[in-house]
Amino acid sequence: MSEERDEATARGNKRQAWIAATGGYANSFRRQHLVTQLHDKFSAADKATLEQAEEVTAVCGRVMLRRVMGKASFITLQDSSGQIQCYVSKNEVGEVAYEQFEQWWDLGDIVGVSGVMMKTNKGELTVRARDIELLNKTLSPLPEKFHGLTDQETRYRQRYIDLTMNEETRNLFRVRSQVVQRLRSFFGARDYLEVETPMMHGIPGGATARPFVTHHNALDIPLYLRIAPELFLKRLVVGGFERVFEINRSFRNEGLSSRHNPEFTMLEFYQAYADYRDLMALTDELLVLLCQDVAGSSQINYQGLEIDFTKPPQRLTMAESICLFTDVSENDVDNESVLRDRLQALNHTTFDSWGVGKLQMEIFDSQVEARLEQPTYIIQYPAEVSPLARRNDANPDVTDRFELFIGGREYANGFSELNDPVDQAQRFKEQADLKNEGDNEAMHFDQDYIDALEFGLPPTAGEGIGIDRLVMLLTNSASIRDVLLFPLMRPQ
Numbered sequence: 001m002s003e004e005r006d007e008a009t010a011r012g013n014k015r016q017a018w019i020a021a022t023g024g025y026a027n028s029f030r031r032q033h034l035v036t037q038l039h040d041k042f043s044a045a046d047k048a049t050l051e052q053a054e055e056v057t058a059v060c061g062r063v064m065l066r067r068v069m070g071k072a073s074f075i076t077l078q079d080s081s082g083q084i085q086c087y088v089s090k091n092e093v094g095e096v097a098y099e100q101f102e103q104w105w106d107l108g109d110i111v112g113v114s115g116v117m118m119k120t121n122k123g124e125l126t127v128r129a130r131d132i133e134l135l136n137k138t139l140s141p142l143p144e145k146f147h148g149l150t151d152q153e154t155r156y157r158q159r160y161i162d163l164t165m166n167e168e169t170r171n172l173f174r175v176r177s178q179v180v181q182r183l184r185s186f187f188g189a190r191d192y193l194e195v196e197t198p199m200m201h202g203i204p205g206g207a208t209a210r211p212f213v214t215h216h217n218a219l220d221i222p223l224y225l226r227i228a229p230e231l232f233l234k235r236l237v238v239g240g241f242e243r244v245f246e247i248n249r250s251f252r253n254e255g256l257s258s259r260h261n262p263e264f265t266m267l268e269f270y271q272a273y274a275d276y277r278d279l280m281a282l283t284d285e286l287l288v289l290l291c292q293d294v295a296g297s298s299q300i301n302y303q304g305l306e307i308d309f310t311k312p313p314q315r316l317t318m319a320e321s322i323c324l325f326t327d328v329s330e331n332d333v334d335n336e337s338v339l340r341d342r343l344q345a346l347n348h349t350t351f352d353s354w355g356v357g358k359l360q361m362e363i364f365d366s367q368v369e370a371r372l373e374q375p376t377y378i379i380q381y382p383a384e385v386s387p388l389a390r391r392n393d394a395n396p397d398v399t400d401r402f403e404l405f406i407g408g409r410e411y412a413n414g415f416s417e418l419n420d421p422v423d424q425a426q427r428f429k430e431q432a433d434l435k436n437e438g439d440n441e442a443m444h445f446d447q448d449y450i451d452a453l454e455f456g457l458p459p460t461a462g463e464g465i466g467i468d469r470l471v472m473l474l475t476n477s478a479s480i481r482d483v484l485l486f487p488l489m490r491p492q
Helices: 002-022 035-042 047-053 095-104 152-157 159-165 167-188 230-238 276-295 318-325 336-345 356-371 421-436 447-454 467-475
Strands: 056-069 072-078 083-089 110-119 125-136 213-216 221-225 243-251 263-272 299-302 305-308 314-317 376-379 401-406 409-416 460-466
Touching (some): 002 095, 035 083, 056 083, 056 125, 083 095, 159 167, 167 243, 230 460, 263 467, 276 460, 276 467, 318 356, 318 376, 421 447
Parallel strands (some): 314 376
Antiparallel strands (some): 056 072, 072 083, 110 125, 213 221, 376 401, 401 409
């Protein structure tokens, strides 16, 4: 620690000298090229050609390597696109500028270099500096000056250092941006309208989850950060926008884990005159395109598991999956007492208000989900746990709903929408009763949404896809924190 304190003191003294001599913190230097543009344009040129061409450039960025060798030195400069070497000599930049370079510049400083392109005797593309300028004197040294940035928690807490030091991290977030752009183009090409809906709700809805609560002072009313945009998006379908999508931030007041962050990004989309089977087919198409775009293949490796998107995902009803992966028989999968006894044998708390559907869901969550390694659609979710989904025509105890599981994790949730306002009101009432009994994740009764349904929601299907988990899959990231620029962390 004493070495680091000495370094910080030395940098502070250099800052004072820099400001006294130049005023400091200028904002007049202008870049002519990004580093990658220079590599693309001049990497193939030979040393003699570049000497004759006198190709002028101006680059700026952070000093990542510094080798001072008497009257001539080298630095490696890093910008948002990559790194390039710069040759700094006293004869070219002048005695005063070179002396300032020697005395003031450190690793991590942000600088500007103007000059001409050259290649060294070893063939390395280099900017031969004619003018140099210190743009920001950094007071804290880069971490590898001492021990390197190896602590994972520090990488999450100080993402700006992680991005500076780790090309892999920068590439991961470039992939994330690419995925979001690809989602927009995918749905835009299919005549979906991108929309924005409120992030503060008077009544939280669209999912069974515990919301964050805030307060609007002027209106003196409680408000909730949205747990899902679903009910607003379906209001738009009522209004005549037959295909809509939103890439949205949602918030759920739940724990932190490798799979969960209280603030997360979802894609939700809705299509009139379609059902849940149409959306499963659309999801298959989307996943294959994303895998090919990002990974270059429809077969990817995630945490040692080979996942194959070239084959259609398996489809199992929830009841079938329970029978397949547990010792619950087909005769007992709808038997409330058998299901309850099984959960109790697993030391799983149950409540008297739970019916068969909720008991099945708990068994599925605890014993089946993690075993669904290859892409698998679980369909026919119990109506009891699907308050917004349309009942199945052949069996009203289940719904026309699916969830997509890959590598033991849920990635998508979709269903044919419930558009019967009377049925929806009854299910809201059942949810409100559960909330009154102490279920913090149960839904509120949303009368305004019922009013919208009474004006007529066309036959519609809707789906939500977790973008954070999708990026985890496509980048082989073990934790959701790896794919969030600034994940929520416990206070230090």
